[in-house]
Amino acid sequence: EAQVTQNPRYLITVTGKKLTVTCSQNMNHEYMSWYRQDPGLGLRQIYYSMNVEVTDKGDVPEGYKVSRKEKRNFPLILESPSPNQTSLYFCASRRGLAGWSSYNEQFFGPGTRLTVL
């Protein structure tokens, strides 16, 4: 089954304790991204990756890191979490654009609800 998986689904942690949220897709997609969803603010992109070893900042990258060593995995790292990073996080993937005539549906993971105390 084609899917995007995230772990953990729920996480409660304390300020300053490094954490990693994993994301994996089995569709051989080139493009992966991380979003955070907050009430009244919708979805905001944190980081994205257009392929292995190619990552770039989204709209709200501060306090986050990512890596893309393998095509299927795109972990989100919070080196020193703070309470303002309490949010619902979604990983997403899709095929990379191959000319403007291509269409690529974005598939979302189930979400990770993070609480930083």
Next chain:
Amino acid sequence: AQSVSQHNHHVILSEAASLELGCNYSYGGTVNLFWYVQYPGQHLQLLLKYFSGDPLVKGIKGFEAEFIKSKFSFNLRKPSVQWSDTAEYFCAVIMNRDDKIIFGKGTRLHILP
């Protein structure tokens, strides 16, 4: 700056009522347009998309949307809503051959049984 606006933050309707959710974007070039739905406690799922061709697009569960280029709009419609349509709806746009998808802030739809 490029942006996507959803006019209604919260909509409450009775079952069988007709629905129209507004979406406007600010960009004059070529666009790809999407509507995603997020049911309570679930992840986002694609409802429908416009890429090219017929501006009236039909999606799953009886939803449709119309792309009006002159108005920079892509409004979502359904003639008769059901209680199970209670969810949050997001409009999204890809602009200018850019890989980046820009999402609206979402519209929370609540259907009264």
